[in-house]
Amino acid sequence: MMNKNILKHVHKKGFNEEEIQGAYRIFFGTLVSESRLKIINIIRNGKKNVSEITGRLKMSQTAVSHDLARLRRCGFVKSFVEGKYRYYELNRETIRPLMVLIDRHMSKYCIHILNGAEGPRQK
Secondary structure: OOOHHHHHHHHHOOOOHHHHHHHHHHHHHHOOOHHHHHHHHHHOOOOEEHHHHHHHHOOOHHHHHHHHHHHHHOOOEEEEEEOOEEEEEEOOOOHHHHHHHHHHHHHHHHOHHHHOOOOOOOO
């Protein structure tokens, strides 16, 4: 069941529950892409331009630009122009804290996957 506050807010804007679910699919689907996850991790420690990202990922500029557009559309990254370059950085308000929470969750519940273990014991 979806949070009632979210439903109340978006219903006022004319969206139904199915459309809201679609937005959730787009948001979480953004994280399914390996290249988008790599981009998120590249810019976690500071702003980068497309050339810097393509150099690190060994991907085409077109592919990186498409991934950045999706990340920006979903609010994962923000972009700004500095000099002659457009830079990208994580959304400091929401995504940066979310990534800290995800890191904490991964280290507690998911890192065992790398070790081939069963996982943490439930208390």
